[in-house]
Amino acid sequence: ATTLGASAAQSGRYFGTAVAAYKLSDSVYSTILDREFNMVTPENEMKWDATEPSQNSFNYNSADQIVNHAQSHNQRIRGHALAWHQQQPGWVSGLSGTALRNAMLNHVTQVATHYKGKIYSWDVVNEAFADGSSGARRDSNLQRTGNDWIEAAFRAARAADPGAKLCYNDYNTDGVNAKSTAVYNMVQDFKARGVPIDCVGFQSHINPQSPVTSDYQANLQRFADLGVDVQITELDIEGSGTAQANTYATVVNACLAVARCNGITVWGIRDSDSWRSSGTPLLFDNSGNKKAAYTSTLNALNAV
Numbered sequence: 001a002t003t004l005g006a007s008a009a010q011s012g013r014y015f016g017t018a019v020a021a022y023k024l025s026d027s028v029y030s031t032i033l034d035r036e037f038n039m040v041t042p043e044n045e046m047k048w049d050a051t052e053p054s055q056n057s058f059n060y061n062s063a064d065q066i067v068n069h070a071q072s073h074n075q076r077i078r079g080h081a082l083a084w085h086q087q088q089p090g091w092v093s094g095l096s097g098t099a100l101r102n103a104m105l106n107h108v109t110q111v112a113t114h115y116k117g118k119i120y121s122w123d124v125v126n127e128a129f130a131d132g133s134s135g136a137r138r139d140s141n142l143q144r145t146g147n148d149w150i151e152a153a154f155r156a157a158r159a160a161d162p163g164a165k166l167c168y169n170d171y172n173t174d175g176v177n178a179k180s181t182a183v184y185n186m187v188q189d190f191k192a193r194g195v196p197i198d199c200v201g202f203q204s205h206i207n208p209q210s211p212v213t214s215d216y217q218a219n220l221q222r223f224a225d226l227g228v229d230v231q232i233t234e235l236d237i238e239g240s241g242t243a244q245a246n247t248y249a250t251v252v253n254a255c256l257a258v259a260r261c262n263g264i265t266v267w268g269i270r271d272s273d274s275w276r277s278s279g280t281p282l283l284f285d286n287s288g289n290k291k292a293a294y295t296s297t298l299n300a301l302n303a304v
C-alpha cells in the first residue's frame with residue numbers, strides 16, 4: 001500500500017500521529033494527516049489542564065475539534081491522558097489526600113464519559129514510574145494520595161467507558177530495564193487481581209541518550225505475554241538521513257514481529273511540529289515532504 005495507515009492496516013495494525021487542534025486549519029498539515037494516518041492522539045487537548053481548567057468545569061472545545069475531524073476522516077482516537085503528574089490545572093496544586101484523589105477520579109469519570117464510545121484507547125495513567133534504577137513509583141501529588149491511585153483510575157475509566165481499551169503509558173521503558181520491569185510487575189499484578197488494563201504504551205522518544213536497545217522487541221513481547229496489547233505511542237527519533245531511516249525501520253520491525261503490537265503512533269507530522277525545540281525527529285520535513293525515514297517506515301510496513 002502507498003500510505004502509512006493503509007500499509008499498517010494490511011497486518012491489522014494502525015499508524016497514528018499526535019495532532020494539535022490549532023494546526024487542523026493548516027492545509028499542508030491536514031492533507032498529510034488525512035492521507036497517511038488512521039489513528040490520532042490529541043497532543044495536549046485532552047490533558048487535565050485543557051479539559052478541566054477550573055474544578056468541575058469542563059472545556060472540550062479543542063479536543064472535540066480533533067475528535068470531530070478524526071471521525072469524519074475514518075481515524076480512530078487514542079485519548080491522552082486522563083491522569084498524569086504534569087499539565088495539571090493550577091487548582092489541583094491546592095489539593096492533597098482524599099480531596100485530590102476524589103478530584104482525580106471525578107476527572108477520569110467525567111472526561112471518559114464525555115467521550116464514551118468515541119475512543120479506541122485511553123492512556124489512563126501516564127508516566128507514573130521513576131526514572132533510573134530504583135524501580136519505584138515516581139513521587140508526585142497523585143502518588144502521595146496512596147499507592148492504589150493507578151488502579152483506582154483504571155477502574156473509574158472502565159466504569160465510565162467500558163468499550164475503550166485502557167492503557168498505561170510511559171517513556172524510557174522501551175528496553176528491558178529497571179523502570180520497564182517495575183511497570184511489568186504492576187501489569188502482572190493488575191492482571192492477577194482483575195484490575196482492568198488492556199494495553200501498555202511505549203512512548204519511544206529515541207535519541208542518543210535513550211537509543212533503541214537490542215532488547216526492544218523482547219521487551220514488547222514480554223508485556224504482550226502478560227495478556228495485554230502493546231503499542232508504540234509517541235515515536236520520534238533524533239537524527240537524519242540513512243541512520244535515522246534505519247532506526248525507524250528497526251522500531252517498526254520490532255512491532256511487526258510482536259503479534260500483540262497492534263499500532264504505532266509518531267509524535268507529530270513534520271519536523272517543525274515536533275515538541276523538541278530543535279532536531280529533525282519525524283517522518284516529514286518542514287515543508288511536508290517525505291523523508292528517507294518515511295520511506296523506510298513505509299517499506300517495513302509493506303514487507304509483512
Ligand code: G3I
Pocket residue numbers: 043044086087126171203234275
Ligand atoms: O497552553 C499554553 C498556551 O496557552 C500558550 O499560548 C502557549 C505558548 O507557547 O503555550 C501553551 O502550553 C504549551 C503546550 O505544550 C501547548 O502548546 C506548553 O508551554 C508546553 O510545555 C506544552 O508542551 C507539551 C508537553 O507534552 C508538555 O508536557 C508538548 O506540546 C507535547 O508534545 C508533550 O507531549 C508529551 C506527552 O504528553 C507525554 N510524553 C512526553 C511528550 C513529550 O514531552
